Amino acid sequence: MMLVRLIYASTKTEHWNDYELKQLIDQSTERNRKECITGVLIFNRKYFLQCIEGKRSKVSELYARILHDKRHKNVQLLTLEEIDEREMERWSMCYVPDSQITQEMVLKYSDTTDFDPYDMTAKGALAFLRRSCELLN
Numbered sequence: 001m002m003l004v005r006l007i008y009a010s011t012k013t014e015h016w017n018d019y020e021l022k023q024l025i026d027q028s029t030e031r032n033r034k035e036c037i038t039g040v041l042i043f044n045r046k047y048f049l050q051c052i053e054g055k056r057s058k059v060s061e062l063y064a065r066i067l068h069d070k071r072h073k074n075v076q077l078l079t080l081e082e083i084d085e086r087e088m089e090r091w092s093m094c095y096v097p098d099s100q101i102t103q104e105m106v107l108k109y110s111d112t113t114d115f116d117p118y119d120m121t122a123k124g125a126l127a128f129l130r131r132s133c134e135l136l137n
């Protein structure tokens, strides 16, 4: 088995209400669990930042679906790498809502206090995602 980690940033295209968001999270958690995909999704009501880890073929299939999903746009790949171990092994899909994104956390991994995942390095984004989930759980 070949384990990989993929991180991307994207921008929402439509208004997401809390119900739609919950549906996305629930469906993704369920499907990721079945496919042994682990990961984190951060959404600040404008941008998404997501990390997915798992078997290369499964991560590729999921990323293809995500790329074609009309609910967001400008999907930019931050990194795709082979890994020896997962960082997010505890979460099929850890969702970090905007209320949990503090300016201090953003500042730690960015050059401003505004959350903009397109401006993050892959390494910084991974640390930010992992730290956010640890604080939540």
Ligand SMILES: Cc1cc2nc3c(=O)[nH]c(=O)nc-3n(C[C@H](O)[C@H](O)[C@H](O)COP(=O)(O)O)c2cc1C
Binding pocket: 010, 024, 027, 028, 029, 031, 032, 039, 041, 048, 050, 052, 062, 065, 066, 067, 069, 071, 072, 093
């Ligand atoms: C920001 C974002 C993140 C998503 N994350 C996942 C995910 O982690 N797992 C998943 O199965 N689907 C995820 N989806 C949904 C997929 O794009 C897709 O709609 C879903 O997998 C169902 O695909 P299907 O209808 O082709 O089976 C995400 C969608 C968006 C917009």
